Amino acid sequence: MSEEHGPRYRPSSPAAWRRWAFAAVPVAGLLELGAHAVQTHSVARREDWEAARAYVEAHAAPDDLVAFAPRWVDPIGREMFGPSIATLQREGRPDETRFPRALEVGLGAAHLTELADWQRGEEHRFGRVRVTTWQNPTPAHVLDDLVSLVDPAHLRVSRVDGGRETDCTASHAAVQSGGLGYGPAIPGERFSCPAGGFVGVSVLADLDYRPRRCIYAPAPGGGSVLRLRFMNVQMGRTLKGHHAIYVEAERDRRGAPVSITFKAGTSLLGSVVHHDGDGWKAFELDTSDLAGQRADVVAEITAPSGDRRQYCFEADTR
Amino acid sequence: MKLPSLRLPERIGWRDHVLGASMALVYVNWLLVTVRDVGVPRDEGVYFRAATDYVGWWRMLLERGHDALQQSAIDGGWSVNHEHPVLMKTLFGVSWYLLHVKWHVFADASTAFRLPAMCTAGAAIWTTYVFGARIWTRRAGFVAAALFGLMPRVFFHAHLACFDVPITFMWLLCVYVHWRAQERRGLGGTLAWAIAMGVVYGLALETKHNAWFFPAVVVPHGFFVHRRAILRGLRVGRVTLPASLVAMAIIGPIVFYALWPYIWNDTFARLQWWFDFHLHHEYYNIEFLGRNYFGPPSPKSYLPVMVLATVPTVTLLLFFVGAFDRAKVGARRLRAWALEKLDRPAGDATASDPLETDLLLALALGIAIAPFFLSKTPIFGGTKHWMPAYPFLALFAGRGFDLVGAAMMRALPDLTGRSKLAAEGALVASVLVAPLAVSAHACPFGLASYVPLVGGTAGGAGLGLNRQFWGYTTLNAAIEYMNPSAPRGATVFISDTTWEAWGRMQEEHRVRGDLRAVGAPHEAQIALVQHELHMNEVDYSIWTAFGTDAPVYVVQHDGVPIVSIYRRP
Numbered sequence: 001m002s003e004e005h006g007p008r009y010r011p012s013s014p015a016a017w018r019r020w021a022f023a024a025v026p027v028a029g030l031l032e033l034g035a036h037a038v039q040t041h042s043v044a045r046r047e048d049w050e051a052a053r054a055y056v057e058a059h060a061a062p063d064d065l066v067a068f069a070p071r072w073v074d075p076i077g078r079e080m081f082g083p084s085i086a087t088l089q090r091e092g093r094p095d096e097t098r099f100p101r102a103l104e105v106g107l108g109a110a111h112l113t114e115l116a117d118w119q120r121g122e123e124h125r126f127g128r129v130r131v132t133t134w135q136n137p138t139p140a141h142v143l144d145d146l147v148s149l150v151d152p153a154h155l156r157v158s159r160v161d162g163g164r165e166t167d168c169t170a171s172h173a174a175v176q177s178g179g180l181g182y183g184p185a186i187p188g189e190r191f192s193c194p195a196g197g198f199v200g201v202s203v204l205a206d207l208d209y210r211p212r213r214c215i216y217a218p219a220p221g222g223g224s225v226l227r228l229r230f231m232n233v234q235m236g237r238t239l240k241g242h243h244a245i246y247v248e249a250e251r252d253r254r255g256a257p258v259s260i261t262f263k264a265g266t267s268l269l270g271s272v273v274h275h276d277g278d279g280w281k282a283f284e285l286d287t288s289d290l291a292g293q294r295a296d297v298v299a300e301i302t303a304p305s306g307d308r309r310q311y312c313f314e315a316d317t318r
Numbered sequence: 319m320k321l322p323s324l325r326l327p328e329r330i331g332w333r334d335h336v337l338g339a340s341m342a343l344v345y346v347n348w349l350l351v352t353v354r355d356v357g358v359p360r361d362e363g364v365y366f367r368a369a370t371d372y373v374g375w376w377r378m379l380l381e382r383g384h385d386a387l388q389q390s391a392i393d394g395g396w397s398v399n400h401e402h403p404v405l406m407k408t409l410f411g412v413s414w415y416l417l418h419v420k421w422h423v424f425a426d427a428s429t430a431f432r433l434p435a436m437c438t439a440g441a442a443i444w445t446t447y448v449f450g451a452r453i454w455t456r457r458a459g460f461v462a463a464a465l466f467g468l469m470p471r472v473f474f475h476a477h478l479a480c481f482d483v484p485i486t487f488m489w490l491l492c493v494y495v496h497w498r499a500q501e502r503r504g505l506g507g508t509l510a511w512a513i514a515m516g517v518v519y520g521l522a523l524e525t526k527h528n529a530w531f532f533p534a535v536v537v538p539h540g541f542f543v544h545r546r547a548i549l550r551g552l553r554v555g556r557v558t559l560p561a562s563l564v565a566m567a568i569i570g571p572i573v574f575y576a577l578w579p580y581i582w583n584d585t586f587a588r589l590q591w592w593f594d595f596h597l598h599h600e601y602y603n604i605e606f607l608g609r610n611y612f613g614p615p616s617p618k619s620y621l622p623v624m625v626l627a628t629v630p631t632v633t634l635l636l637f638f639v640g641a642f643d644r645a646k647v648g649a650r651r652l653r654a655w656a657l658e659k660l661d662r663p664a665g666d667a668t669a670s671d672p673l674e675t676d677l678l679l680a681l682a683l684g685i686a687i688a689p690f691f692l693s694k695t696p697i698f699g700g701t702k703h704w705m706p707a708y709p710f711l712a713l714f715a716g717r718g719f720d721l722v723g724a725a726m727m728r729a730l731p732d733l734t735g736r737s738k739l740a741a742e743g744a745l746v747a748s749v750l751v752a753p754l755a756v757s758a759h760a761c762p763f764g765l766a767s768y769v770p771l772v773g774g775t776a777g778g779a780g781l782g783l784n785r786q787f788w789g790y791t792t793l794n795a796a797i798e799y800m801n802p803s804a805p806r807g808a809t810v811f812i813s814d815t816t817w818e819a820w821g822r823m824q825e826e827h828r829v830r831g832d833l834r835a836v837g838a839p840h841e842a843q844i845a846l847v848q849h850e851l852h853m854n855e856v857d858y859s860i861w862t863a864f865g866t867d868a869p870v871y872v873v874q875h876d877g878v879p880i881v882s883i884y885r886r887p
Contacts, residue, residue, distance in 0.1 A: 022725035025639070025718075026748035029632040033752040035770035039777070040759060043877035072779040075849065075857075075872050075879040083868040091867050092858075107877070110780070175840040177859045179813060180852070185839065185862035202862050205855035209610070211867075247855060251612065 044107055048127030049080035055124055055131055056085060056103050065099035066090055067115075069106035077105055092203050092213030094242045094314045095282070100139035104132045143234040145316040146241075146297070150189075150201045150215055154232070157191035157199045160225040168193035183246045183310045184216050197226060204312040206244045207251060207279035214244070214312035217299075219258045221306020230297045233317060235290040239269060239297070241315030244280045249308035253277045256305040260313060263298040264290055274311070287317065330452050337456075338447040338463070342440030345467050349436040349476055353429055354828065355762040356477045357793025363818030365407055365479050366414075366431050368399040373411030375579070389583045396580035400588070401595045402481060404578050405524035409434035410479045426826045431479040439476035442487040443467045446709045449494050450716040453675055457723065461746065462716030465633045466709050468753035471701045474764020481526040482702040488522035489532065489706035493682045496536045499562035500543050500673050508561055516565035520573020527596050528706055531689070535681045537563060543674050602698035605851040608782025615693035624701050627783060629711070630753040631771045637711050640718030644676045683710035700765065700784060719749060762794060763875040775876040782851075785880065789814030789848045791873060795881040796829040799871040804844055809834045811842035813856055839863035845884040860884050 060066055066085050068077030078086040096102065096114050104112060107128060121133035149155055152170035159166050168191040177185035190200030202216035220226050239262060249255055253276040261271040262285055270285040297317075303309045326333050358366075375395030379386040386392070399407065410431045417423040418430035443463045450459025466472065476483045495518045499511035522529040540560040541548060551558035575581060581588045601613040606620055626634070651670060657663065686707035689695045697703075723745055727733065733741050752770075760767035766785040768778030779785060792815040800810065812820050812835045823829040839845045839856070840863040847857045847869075861867040869882040 019725075019729045022722045022729060025632065025635055025722045026745055028635050029748040029750075029752050032631050032770050033755055036752060036755050036759070036774065039770055039774035040876055043776075043874075070780055072878065075847075075869055075882045076874065076877070078867050079869045079872045079882070081868070083866045086868060088861060088867050092861075107776075175863045177839045177863045179811075179837060180856060182838075182859065184855075185859040187862055203858040205858055209851050209854040211854070211858045211861070247852075 042128065044128040046080075048129040049076070051126035052105055052124075052129040052131050053081050053085065055126065056081065056105065059133075060085065060103050061101070063098075063100060065093070065096060065102040067102060067104055067112055069104055069112045070110035071112070073107055073110075081105070088203065088213055092211040094212065094214070094280075096136070097138075097140045097240075098142045098316070098318075100136050102134040102136070104134060106130050106132065140240075140318045141236075143236045143317040144230075145314075146230050146233070146299075147201055147213060147215055147314050147316075149230050149233070150199070154230060155191070155199075156229045156231070157193070158227045158229075159193040159195055159197055159220060160227060161195055161220075162223065165227070166194055168197070168199065181248055183249065184312065186216070193220075193226075195224075196220065199226070199228060202312065204244060204310075205247045207247050207277070209247060210280065212242070212244060212280055212312065212314070214242070214314040216310070216312045217301055219256075219301050219303035219306055219309035219311050221256070221303050221309060224302070224306075226301040228299045228301075230299070232294050233264075233297045235264065235287050235293050235295055235297075236317045237286070237288045237291050239285040239287050239315055239317055240282070241284075241313055242280050242282050243272070243274050243311065243313035244278070245274060245276065246308075246310035246312070249310045250276045250279070255308055256303045258301065258303040258309055258311045261300045261302075262315075263300070264295040269297075326456065330448065330456075334448055334451050334456065334459075335444070337460075338444035341447055341460075341463055341467075342437075342444040345443050345476075346436050346440040349439065349473075350429070350433075352761045353432060353436075353477050354426065355793070355797070356474075356764075357762070357790035357815075357828075358428060358819035358822050359478065359480075359788030359790035360814070360816045360819060361788060362428075362431075362479050362790075363816045363822060364399050365410060366428070366822060367818060368404075369407045369411030369414060369431060369479070371395050371398050371411075372404060372408050373415045376408070376412075377415075392579045392582060396578075400580050401592065402526065403524045403574070403592075404580070405521055406434060406438075406479075406481050406484045406526075408577075426828075428479070428822055428826060432477060435479050435481075435483055436476055438484040438487040439467070439472070442483070442490055442709060445487070445490050445494055446712055449490070449497075449709075450713050453679075453713065454717050454720050457742075457746075458713075458716035458720040460716075461636075461719040461749065462709075462712040464750050465630075465636070465715050465753060466712035468750065468757045469629055469633065469708060469712075470753075470757045470760040470764055470767050470769070471628050472705060472708060473757040474760060474762075474767075475702050475705065477761075477764075480702075482699075482705050485522070485526035485528045486705040486708065488518070488525045489528060489682070489686065490709040492518050492522050492529075492532055493535065493678060493710075496540070496562055496566075497673060497675065497678055500540065500560070502672075512561035512565040513569060515562040516569025517573055519566045519570035520577070523570060523574040524577045527592075528686070528703075531685050533566075534685045535678070536566065539674060539678045539681055542677060543672070599696055601696045602787075603852050604698045604700065604787070605782060605784045606697070608851075610851050611697060614696075616690075616695055616697045618691055618693070620697050621687055621690040621704060624783075627768045627772045627778060627781070628701050629708075630756055630769055632749050632752055633712070633715050636715035636718035636722070636749060638718070639721055640714035640716065643717060643721055644679075644714065648676055679710050679713055683707045683714075686710070698787070700787070719745075763791065763880055766875050766878060766880055775878045779878045784851075785849055785878065787814075787850060789816070789819070791848050791881050792820065792846055793823055793828055794873050795846055795871075795883050796823070796833075798873050799883050800833060800844065801830050803871075804830065804833055807832050807834065808843040809836045809841060811836055811839045811845040811860070813846045814848045814850075814853065815846075839884075843886045845886075847882040847884075849879050849881065857882065 068074045115134045118134040118136055123132045157168040171192050173188055175188045184202040184204045187200035187202050190198045192198050197220050199217045204212045206212050255276045258274045262269040272283040413433045414430045418427045424430040446466050447459040447463035450462040495515050499515050540563045544560050548558050603610050603612045687704045766775050810833050820835045824831050836842050839860045845860045847853055864884050864886050870885045871883040872879045873881040
């Protein structure tokens with residue numbers, strides 16, 4: 001009895017800790033089991049997603065961003081929210097600057113890093129699914145989005161080979177696509193050039209494998225120029241855009257650079273070059289001299305070689 | 319009432335083999351029960367075809383021996399998949415022919431193909447038990463064998479007619495036979511174990527090229543064990559070599575050559591091609607921490623992170639306990655040796671082990687993982703390429719368990735009889751139950767599954783770790799959506815799944831027979847994306863081809879997308 005109160009048996013003594021240190025192993029085993037049980041039983045249910053969807057459907061404005069976090073849950077988000085909310089425009093967005101507000105549908109504590117500088121608003125929980133509203137402190141006002149102008153009424157496409165310009169005609173054909181390594185699908189609604197090549201809206205996997213809805217306009221290579229004339233575009237202070245090459249054609253960094261030159265009428269707005277490895281690269285051209293006017297915007301795409309130059313760009317006036 | 323004594327004799331013997339075989343039998347049965355939900359991966363489809371060809375040649379040899387030995391017949395029978403040697407594929411083929419075609423034991427051809435690899439998983443458990451029982455204790459052997467079998471990735475790969483689990487077994491068996499061959503015996507016993515070593519090494523070479531590295535385990539170990547005899551011999555001008563190493567060098571290549579008819583002709587050119595194929599292997603991509611690696615340099619953190627993320631934490635904890643203990647023993651021996659050299663008293667020198675078992679286990683584990691710290695080693699196989707290290711990790715864990723058990727008994731000295739038995743049973747359960755739960759839950763999505771330490775499957779996805787490869791989850795897309803819901807005769811873009819794998823699953827009525835596989839989204843009414851980072855490009859192609867980005871169904875594991883299924887609107 002007296003020994004139990006002596007210094008040898010004080011629970012906090014090093015000897016006592018050593019004596020019971022073995023218990024760390026079975027405790028670790030049981031903790032692992034407990035964590036497994038918690039993790040496998042804390043999955044968002046279909047009802048949670050449906051309730052979140054009903055909320056977002058009622059509250060999202062057409063120009064709001066609706067996005068899913070973490071990024072890996074995106075396929076489930078698209079399945080549950082459907083194409084009317086998880087639109088191609090939202091999923092394949094060039095960036096977040098044009099959206100005044102975002103409804104972020106997330107699991108756990110996950111948030112999109114792109115929204116980190118936005119002002120966090122109200123949050124609603126639907127079981128394990130959470131909808132957080134974010135306000136963009138500096139939303140951009142887009143005047144015209146060139147991607148939405150890819151149709152025969154607003155765009156003319158031609159290819160210039162050796163000084164000779166040939167029209168690429170608007171057509172409605174079957175989509176062409178393939179498996180891994182094929183590149184972005186070639187859309188059914190496209191401008192087809194007699195000498196080869198096409199222009200149409202597709203979704204490109206960029207260097208980070210993110211979806212980018214953009215104008216798929218493979219560079220013809222050599223001395224040839226692919227010319228896109230967007231008609232009667234509402235001009236603002238800048239022409240802002242991004243460009244990239246399909247990931248599989250870009251990641252080895254062996255391809256030729258692709259240049260895109262923008263003109264408004266006859267005046268040069270600027271030229272930007274995409275080198276392999278640049279990924280989804282932003283550019284911005286000053287158009288303040290033309291602000292408030294309407295003009296034809298011409299984009300000319302060239303590359304020293306056309307080998308796997310599966311080029312895609314997007315731009316808007318703001 | 320007095321319970322009958324279950325005490326086993328101290329000597330490890332046939333009863334232990336019965337126990338090891340029983341564990342193996344339970345494991346193989348578990349694999350057989352769960353195998354139908356595991357789809358056919360890309361590689362397996364090729365191995366099935368090779369296995370069928372190989373067994374066809376063997377039948378030809380039995381029926382028309384002279385014709386079969388012509389080079390044209392040999393090359394015709396053995397050319398498919400000649401980048402890998404043939405032991406397992408031959409066994410897959412024999413199993414298929416006997417257990418599916420001839421005797422109809424298995425209704426699914428794939429189960430018959432897969433059985434030999436499953437048996438090697440069972441045999442690895444058996445060998446781990448016996449090895450652990452001989453080195454440490456029966457309890458350590460049992461826990462080691464169980465912890466090995468309850469690694470979720472081992473459990474997944476053990477279902478497949480591939481070579482990763484078989485070479486894990488062969489690596490372990492080689493180490494075990496080499497270890498037994500170092501024991502002092504009479505001439506007959508020494509010779510028998512040496513010959514066994516040669517044969518087993520030949521079979522290992524015939525299983526997979528991991529065996530190339532095996533001499534790096536046994537040569538330094540064998541020389542160290544016999545260092546005194548070797549030095550004594552050298553002093554009198556005689557070269558003395560361990561018999562097992564000599565047998566390995568002579569019999570191993572003979573067995574290897576004899577079992578692979580493809581290299582009977584143009585031997586050196588074909589061997590050179592085989593070496594070159596693996597020394598300059600293509601780099602397939604794999605996602606690691608959110609980045610896709612397509613080539614060197616491979617990240618040096620890949621192996622440690624993947625081991626932490628896929629081996630149950632309690633197993634690793636026990637491994638560290640056991641490995642630390644053996645390292646301490648080794649350090650004490652080293653210190654005693656150094657003091658002896660300095661003519662100073664060695665103090666509490668630890669008795670030496672004539673078989674140098676710790677060194678052998680450390681080499682067997684270390685050599686199996688060492689290539690994955692080289693920046694040029696491809697990492698596309700995930701964890702499967704270093705699985706030969708896992709039985710040794712488990713053996714150290716078994717030692718760790720022994721130490722924990724002994725510490726428990728010291729802390730609870732009053733436990734006797736049934737209460738002691740119950741406490742020991744509870745301790746065993748406490749370290750096995752989590753690995754069992756995680757492994758059972760991982761099936762059939764073993765490659766997507768990660769341990770609770772990193773947050774489970776969702777944690778792995780959040781860390782940007784690979785979720786699958788080989789497109790084998792198409793089966794789960796069929797079970798959950800296509801079989802009940804696809805229109806009759808629908809065309810299906812099968813994406814990462816091969817035609818052979820799709821055809822096999824249809825033949826076995828696991829995928830509806832009326833569905834027609836196509837090679838491009840625009841040709842399909844239904845399109846699949848087996849989620850891997852680089853498969854995103856296929857996902858986006860489907861968006862354009864179908865005009866929608868919304869799948870109609872997503873196969874999930876713990877809320878993580880595994881396969882997206884699109885249906886043309």
